[in-house]
Amino acid sequence: MIVVPCPNCGPRNSSDLRNAGEVVPRPDPQTASLHEWRSYLYLRENPAGWVTETWYCRSGCRRYFTIERNTATNEIRDPGNS
Amino acid sequence: MSRHGYTYSAGKLLRHGLTRGAWPRMWGRPERRDSYEVVIIGGGLHGLATAYYLAENHGITNVAVVDKGYLGGGGSGRNTAIVRSNYLTPEGVAFYDRSLHLYNTMAADLNLNVMLSRRGHLTLAHTDSALRTMNWRAEVNKFLDIDSSVIGPEEVKRLTPSLDVSTDTRYPILGALYHPPGGIVRHDAVVWGYARAADHLGVHLLQETEVLDIVCAGGDGPEGKGPGGRVTGVRTSRGDISSPVVVNCTAGWASLISNMAGVPLAITTHPLQAAVTEPCKVFLPTVVVSGSLHVYVSQTDRGELVFGASVDPVGTYRVNGTLEFTEELAGHVLELMPGISKMRLMRQWSGLCDMTPDYSPIMGHTPVEGYLVDVGWGTYGFKAGPVAGETMAETIATGRTAELIAAFTIDRFTDGDLVGEKGAAAVGH
Ligand SMILES: Cc1cc2nc3c(=O)[nH]c(=O)nc-3n(C[C@H](O)[C@H](O)[C@H](O)COP(=O)(O)OP(=O)(O)OC[C@H]3O[C@@H](n4cnc5c(N)ncnc54)[C@H](O)[C@@H]3O)c2cc1C
Ligand SMILES: [Zn+2]
Numbered sequence: 123m124i125v126v127p128c129p130n131c132g133p134r135n136s137s138d139l140r141n142a143g144e145v146v147p148r149p150d151p152q153t154a155s156l157h158e159w160r161s162y163l164y165l166r167e168n169p170a171g172w173v174t175e176t177w178y179c180r181s182g183c184r185r186y187f188t189i190e191r192n193t194a195t196n197e198i199r200d201p202g203n204s
Numbered sequence: 205m206s207r208h209g210y211t212y213s214a215g216k217l218l219r220h221g222l223t224r225g226a227w228p229r230m231w232g233r234p235e236r237r238d239s240y241e242v243v244i245i246g247g248g249l250h251g252l253a254t255a256y257y258l259a260e261n262h263g264i265t266n267v268a269v270v271d272k273g274y275l276g277g278g279g280s281g282r283n284t285a286i287v288r289s290n291y292l293t294p295e296g297v298a299f300y301d302r303s304l305h306l307y308n309t310m311a312a313d314l315n316l317n318v319m320l321s322r323r324g325h326l327t328l329a330h331t332d333s334a335l336r337t338m339n340w341r342a343e344v345n346k347f348l349d350i351d352s353s354v355i356g357p358e359e360v361k362r363l364t365p366s367l368d369v370s371t372d373t374r375y376p377i378l379g380a381l382y383h384p385p386g387g388i389v390r391h392d393a394v395v396w397g398y399a400r401a402a403d404h405l406g407v408h409l410l411q412e413t414e415v416l417d418i419v420c421a422g423g424d425g426p427e428g429k430g431p432g433g434r435v436t437g438v439r440t441s442r443g444d445i446s447s448p449v450v451v452n453c454t455a456g457w458a459s460l461i462s463n464m465a466g467v468p469l470a471i472t473t474h475p476l477q478a479a480v481t482e483p484c485k486v487f488l489p490t491v492v493v494s495g496s497l498h499v500y501v502s503q504t505d506r507g508e509l510v511f512g513a514s515v516d517p518v519g520t521y522r523v524n525g526t527l528e529f530t531e532e533l534a535g536h537v538l539e540l541m542p543g544i545s546k547m548r549l550m551r552q553w554s555g556l557c558d559m560t561p562d563y564s565p566i567m568g569h570t571p572v573e574g575y576l577v578d579v580g581w582g583t584y585g586f587k588a589g590p591v592a593g594e595t596m597a598e599t600i601a602t603g604r605t606a607e608l609i610a611a612f613t614i615d616r617f618t619d620g621d622l623v624g625e626k627g628a629a630a631v632g633h
Contacts, residue, residue: 123526124518137528141518143472157618164470164561164617168459170521193473193520 124196126189131182142176144168145188170194209404212315230396231275231403236410239446240268242600243438245415245461246453247271248280249391249586250578252398252409253593254451254600259405261594262601267407268447270440272414276395279455280586282555284478284512286491286502287587288325288386290345290352292337292628295611296564297348299591302608304385306590314397318389319505324490325386326360328367328540330375334496337627338381345383355382364490366541375496375539386491388502391586398593414441418450418464420572430466431571449600451576456521456556458579465575469566470617471558474515475522476583477529479552481544483507495630497536509547511537514630515557515583523554557582562622563629567596567612568605576600577614584629 124136144166149158167173172192179185191198210228220227241264244251251269258264271277289301311318329335338354345352357369360380369377403409416439423433437446452461462469483506493500498514511533516526530552538545559582560566566580578596581588595606605613611623 123528124520136518143519156620160618160620161468165468166459166470166472167463167468168472168519169463170457170460170473194522196518196520196522 124198126177126198127200128177128179128182128185129187130185131179134179134182138179138181140178140180142178142186145174145176209400212317230400231409234408234410236413236442236445237268237408238444239437240408241266241447242268242449242451243445243447244269244451244453245438246278246455246457247275247399247409247411248278248453248455249276249395249398249589250280250455250581250592250596251451251453252395252402253589254453254578254596255407255593256398256402256405257593257597258600259402259407261597264597264601265406267402268410268445269402269407270410270413270415270438270445272412272441274411275399275409276392278457279555279557279581280395280589281392282478282553283391283586284500284502284510285388285391285586286325286386286500287320287389288383288491289350290325290327290341290381290383290386290628292341292344292625293564293623294344294348295623296625296628297345297350299608300587301348301350302594303588303591306594307389307587310394310397310590314401316393316397316400318393318397320387320389321505322385322387324363325383326364326490326492327381327383328360328377328492328494328496329379329381330377330494330496332378335378338379341381341628350383351385352381352383355380364488364492366487366543367492368540368542373539375494388491388504394589398589410442415461415464416440418461418575419444419446420465420575423466423572425466429464429572433466434573435465435575449574449576451578451596451600453578455558455579455581455585458558458577462577462579465570465572467570467572467575467577467614469577469579469614470560471566471580472519473521474517474519474557474559475554476512476515476557477525477552477554478510478512479530479533479549480511481509481547482550484509484547492540494536494540497539499533499536499540501537501541508550509544515559516554521556523556525552525554561617563625564623565592565612566614567592567609568599568614570614580612582629
């Protein structure tokens with residue numbers, strides 16, 4: 123079980139939330155080429171280690187928030203204290 | 205016959221039984237060379253099959269398969285061994301069907317009993333929309349000459365009496381996609397068969413050798429990596445190896461390896477769990493899959509029920525079992541087969557799966573010359589091992605992408621040309 127700290131609801135079992143994946147910088151849709159836009163949509167670093175990622179508090183406050191998680195150990199830390 | 209070294213036969217079994225003479229080792233532990241014509245990263249089924257077909261079909265034997273652990277220690281030793289070809293896209297169907305053909309003659313080709321059992325494969329539909337997808341798949345399958353059709357609940361009951369097809373359940377069975385050639389195989393034997401044959405043809409199987417970096421030159425990125433460059437070798441935990449061709453067959457670890465060449469992938473790594481019960485009398489004649497209930501089950505020749513599900517929702521490289529999985533699994537299996545409520549689970553385990561957005565693999569050349577990929581196998585790559593090896597070997601030997609894998613190119617994501625297999629691959633592996 124992975125316990126995810128929602129800034130509003132506190133620690134929650136990850137099954138109460140949805141993992142929206144690693145944070146990828148979003149290109150400007152007005153100026154991005156198709157290639158840039160699709161790279162943003164599909165390509166991921168998928169590292170085995172610390173990653174900054176977005177979670178959606180599906181069954182709680184329904185907010186999106188960002189945390190850092192180590193994908194090799196599932197340890198979680200606040201982006202603020204890294 | 206000594207095509208694959210020491211031949212296995214009934215006579216040998218008798219002789220070894222009587223004399224208690226030791227069987228020879230299936231493959232050796234060769235001395236590593238400093239350079240090879242082809243280096244394959246990953247000693248799972250895909251890496252081993254690629255090496256075997258390079259040697260057998262193209263006479264290229266100066267090949268090393270490098271694995272950080274032992275052969276078959278990844279997904280190839282952890283899967284639930286389902287083989288089938290009733291996919292959704294014409295590209296997928298043609299590809300997986302070629303693999304089934306290779307499985308058909310594998311025991312003879314590799315002189316090893318892989319215990320292929322084509323017992324029939326049922327994908328249950330519990331909703332109208334699921335039934336629609338089954339009809340779609342059946343039509344695509346029939347058009348490509350695959351034995352596949354949609355059947356009603358009575359026929360499901362006749363084929364698999366232990367299933368509850370009554371209409372007052374929470375998820376009534378409305379019908380199923382029936383694929384008679386689908387079945388299971390002994391996954392370890394498949395891995396060992398390819399390893400033994402490749403070793404005998406001169407391929408070096410280098411175990412406990414971890415690739416730490418891919419060495420490139422001339423690319424756009426740092427250290428000459430990335431598009432426009434070419435591969436010159438790999439750095440491993442046991443020293444450097446130079447090679448003009450490096451193939452990534454590392455499934456769940458594919459992104460880590462590909463990033464070493466500066467080639468990002470459309471892949472996220474998720475664990476997939478499976479479980480097995482204590483053995484009991486054989487009662488389940490087919491493989492049964494339920495997409496809506498996220499579960500599938502088959503019975504081994506020893507009588508154990510083998511269960512699987514869909515991947516864990518959170519991407520991670522950590523493979524530990526979870527209680528959520530067993531709880532959900534038990535609930536859903538009992539919906540389908542209330543009669544097995546007293547059976548006990550013996551073990552549960554987990555393996556890494558390299559998931560792509562369209563549930564199709566990524567195969568062939570990349571923007572880095574000499575760096576090829578055979579990845580994105582998700583939860584369905586075991587059945588594909590033979591054909592993936594055959595087509596990757598052809599692509600390496602001829603320099604031209606084999607026709608059967610042309611649609612699976614790495615460029616399809618940035619070209620916007622995806623091969624959507626989700627309807628046939630999300631649960632039924
Ligand atoms: C529980 C489960 C059930 C499944 N069920 C089915 C099924 O029923 N049917 C089906 O078709 N598929 C199934 N699959 C999927 C299937 O197992 C995989 O797609 C397939 O085994 C991939 O084979 P591979 O040879 O590409 O990779 P693997 O067998 O995973 O081999 C990759 C190898 O790469 C090595 N490696 C990684 N990093 C490095 C490095 N840095 N240096 C050197 N070596 C490295 C690893 O040690 C590993 O041995 C299932 C998977 C799981 C986990
Ligand atoms: Zn919340």
